[in-house]
Amino acid sequence: MIEAVGLTKRYGAKTAVYNLSFQVRPGTVTGFLGPNGSGKSTTMRMILGLDRPTAGHVTIGGHAFRDLPNAPRQVGALLDAKAVHGGRSARNHLLSLAQLSGIPASRVDEVLGVVGLQDVAKNRSKGFSLGMGQRLGIAAALLGDPQVLLFDEPVNGLDPEGILWVRNLMKMLASEGRTVFVSSHLMSEMALTAEHLIVIGRGQLLADMSVKDFIAANSAGFARVRTPQTDAAQREKLSAVLTEAGGQVLPEQDGALRVTGLALPRISDLAHEADVRLWELSPHQASLEEAYMRMTQTAVDYRSTDDQLAGFAAQQGPGALLPDAAAPVPQPVPQQGWYAPPPPQPGVPHPGVPGSGPVPADQNPYAQPVQAPVQEAAPTPPSLSKSDDTTPEDAR
Amino acid sequence: MAVAQVLNSEWTKIKSVRSTVWTLTMAFVFTVGLGFLISLLSKDQFSKMNARELQFIDPTLTSFAGTGLGQLAMIVFGVLVVGNEYSTGMIRTSLAAVPRRGAFLFSKIGIATLLAFAVALVTSFVTFFVGQAALGRFKASIGDPGVLRAVFGGALYMTLIAVFAMGVATILRSPMLSLGILMPIFFLIAPILGGVEATRKIAQYLPDQAGTKVMQVVTPENDVAPYGPWGGFGIMVAWAALAVLCGWLVLKNRDA
């Protein structure tokens, strides 16, 4: 259990962290999110007693880090994989850490095995790749078999196999009842790893809630509807009917419709009434990234310009040259994951996003089931289009 | 790819880093300052000399006594101009922009050489006049035979030292390694070898020992060098050319 109370840190005139209070509970992986410069690293450093808070305090299991008896056996941290003496071998590096806190040498070989570095244990860490350095840092964090673990960007430099491994490792550590606190910029990765989120922006707490609630509160889901490709009229008809029924309909790149504001059963119902067959009717929840972007968009330090190609001759909008866009489709949804409408720019209301305020989970338009038959038949299986590979698993 | 573009680019590179300014400033300050101090001290020493000894005093060379230290700053300049490309990783960006490695290297060395020569020329003349002022009645005049050549040669010497360093840094691809080798050579090994009778025959063909000859106006009493001022300078040019050539071959054939 990590507990921060009114944590504040000022560097001269700049307040890096302001009045931050949160708890990181054992048994779950807690993600720590925030834009660059939001104070994540400073907070991590204060938790580990590396920086002194200007005001407030942070405790681990009820003690300040500096007061912890034998801290390395209670808290393990990976802050910066390069904080290693490059001339020392991996094994000696860990051995020196182990000896400092009375950890038996046998544990060193164990953790080297856990992170998969046993074959290079005798090599000097200078020659390590970023990914290997990261594994060594994780080994050091695990060394004391601590109950509390902090990881700052743990998957940095790891390859897909390593990323999967770290993800499973963190989940397993949490399932053993440990406290696992992870900061990362990779939303898709966080969505797969963390159950709980603490989000800060400009040094202040923006959210402290479960991943599920966070997504529900900060973004709207939608339905993806596809009608038989052979019959464009059906699509137009359905689009008109859905709009009339109060839904917002946007065309997608592959000819599917993105519908917000109507529950799936209701869409099914309306399609039946309009005599339109459906080839797809999938619920999509917005991604963690989208929810996050929505929440933090005012708290970003270095923002790129919206027009990414200011100086380029060809200034077509995204997707303008895609063959699908040749169809008479007004304003195709930019193909960015097919499920996530772009975060609305300040002052520009996005058609797919009703209201910018948080939507309580119980107002999910897909919550109330309504019945409707779907009819007619002419089984002509066309090939699946590219967009079909988006699954709700991807869209967490 | 026009060579002018690459030269322009290298000029931007060289003037946009601080190390250029401080190494060249140090080259100027050391050479002029130390030359002035030694000239001052030499004036006292000269005034105690007899007529025979006074035949062999070389006021021009005396005022260039600071070159020994100033050349170290020039070596640092040369090493950093090339070596920093490697130590920072910029070399990969540079070679992606200019894949013709010969054009890249010779433009870089060319621009750095011109800049070094401009600074060295100013340094040389300032050193001469400041030194002569300190020498008082023992001073040489710029119009005396061989003096202008020596002063000009001083500038060429400083420049070639930098070029030699650039070549070595291109071969070794590391500023630390290059400095670790060049500094002891020019600061310790060459002077020691040159100072000992038995090894002088070899040492006199080292770049700095040979190159220094161009700054001499008066031949020392027991000079054994089998070459004159321009001969010595020629030996130094050969050294620098060899270093650059080897550097080019290394750059051309190795992975960046």
Next chain:
Amino acid sequence: MIEVAGLSKRYGQKLAVDDLTFQVRPGIVTGFLGPNGAGKSTTMRMMLDLDRPTAGAVRIDGKRYTDLKDPLTYVGALLDAKALHGGRSAYNHLLCLAQSNGIPASRVGEVLDTVGLTAVAKKRSKGFSLGMGQRLGIAGALLGDPQILMFDEPVNGLDPEGIHWIRNLMKSLAAQGRTVFVSSHLMSEMALTADHLVVIGQGRLLADTSMADFIRTNSRSYVRLRSPQQERLRDVLHQAGITVVTAGNGTLEVDGVASEQLGELAAQHQLVLHELSPQQASLEEAFMQLTAGSVEYHAHSEPASGQGWGSTGGEN
């Protein structure tokens, strides 16, 4: 268009890249995947003639990289965000690159603006964070307005806003008809960005295929059905000879039949469907399946120490 033909690179005994042949086509984002040590970076470096191939060749629009006049106007590459002199300001760094390729100096300000570094343009890049360095590297790649762009791990160090931005940037560059070649270890990121994949392992080509095909070939896909008339639906599917798996919370899963077909089938039998969604495994799963044999540093399961932690290796 980048054409790689029979490309090999040997370092001493080790064959880092082994007879690689593939093409990177314009108009799409091509992802370049492989485990650590697979030879991705070496291949990208050979594309820019930074490393010399032991055998084979790379052609950029039919020419060797060395023969391109002003190469930055053909190919923009971000290989390593740290490949710059930290003592030089962001502006001067880009300026010297621009000058070497005859690109007007005004373009420097434009790309700095594009990547959002205008405010720190005069600062020395030494003080930049990894994310800012990455943005500067991207600015360098865009400098010559090239038709071909190469990015090696572009999202490294970027925050979510930056990740979102670079993803959309790459997509719009491809949409303009440019060739975009990007390597990454982040499968979830790749799944959102790339249209086509080139996968290598231990220096050899493992796959050169579209994203959809890659996932389809290397993992299980199914269609999820939800209906208020679940029993009837099950019967109808059964009669059609379709195998159904009942999953949790009242959904049915069908393997190997397209959602179009199921939609038509349901319509035929007047069945109400509340969900008809094609599901596919993630790119990560597909990638793991394909590369299981070619990983260099495998994390191992916890030795039998009884401490209870550890890793589940690549294939779980």
